Amino acid sequence: MKTMSITPLLLAAALLLAPGGCRHQTVDNTPAADSTPVCFDDYFFDKTMRLDYYHCGDAHNEMFFFDELKEEPYYAGSHVALTDSFNYGTQRFVLVDEASGREIYSIHYCTLWDEWRCEPEADSVPTGMPEAVVFPYPKHNALAQIWTRMTAEEAAEKKLTHQPWVKKFEYLIKPDDIFVRSFSPSCEVMNLHPAGEPSHCLDIVLLPEGYTEHEREQFVADCRVFVSEFFRFEPWTSNEQRVNIRAVWAPAEESGVSIPSEHKWVNTSMKIAYDTFNSSRYQMTRDYQAVRDIAANAPYDYIYILTNSDKYGGGGIYNFYGIGAGHDRFGSSGAVHVHEFGHQMLGLGDEYVEIGNHISSQYKPGVEPFEANLTTLTDISGKPWAQQQADSDAVYGQALPEGGGYLEHGIWRPYENCLMRALSYPLCPVCQKAVIEYLDYLCR
């Protein structure tokens, strides 16, 4: 869900700056998960179903439209951790068994559309983006539901300390529907860092954007940088044996990445471009289904795209995808990848400040953000590190640093420095702990 930036003045410190997205917290009316664990084999086949849909609307309205169901051969997720309990993100996908009414699968995530709706353009121009969610292939009829959080602005108006979930979409899945489109892998898959069984590991798939048939060597070299740099940072160094990294080789027709502000347009498979929301370093694509199409060639939990570019930039959205320049000219690609992966894996917030920024549509005083590493000190029950601050006005021997989530005031971060704030630091202990807890959940 966010991007990161670098400015010439702050280059030495490699400070990260970026626009952000809308986001929020707290489940209060989604189907209650049964306390007994869901038995995978009772409800699912060991393969993936994908629901394609369109996410449409404007700043004030949000709608979802069904597109298509797909069958994909690999399911890399846990067979035990099937229902989400972290409550991060702005969207919640739930699968409800039709016969029993039981929640058998759920996953939280954010999207580019969520960020777009905070842009000024969304006040006057409705738009739609193709999106998709993947889940284990159900054996029986099941209701697919999409819930979204009330916006922070609306929650603040209603004097709520969190943003309740609202159901926006429901579709009855019939697993034997003849129109479920079957996908067969056709691309080469490279095992860059094998660790173990996909269901017990975190599986990252690297996708190439803008590397032509003749640039395979460059892609492989950029992948190697990703792998070595990723494991240079904690907690990844200590958890190397729990992470599989693969790459799909899918060459582009033309070399490079589109940069609209330079009038440069390149014909690539995922239509990635810089200048997203007019931020020169923010790389994203509106076509998430095209991203999923290539990822489906390998087992994966997380998609990270390497772009054939030396221009600084990237982006990462929770349980959506991450992007970084394959070989940026500052040599900072490795740190950028790990920063973006923090957004992508568990929705960590940006801990930096945009000087002079006092208004944000995604963070509102009185509304506690869902991010594990930011607080408005409003509803801190889920953040023990913030509780300590509230109790004693000091945590880890000092007051909590004010500023984060692009805002100077009214929001606090756990430590002065962190990789989620600046590229020259490791992840702070609070972020590392949150990563490990999420990793423990995924690898069960």
Ligand SMILES: [Zn+2]
């Ligand atoms: Zn941190």
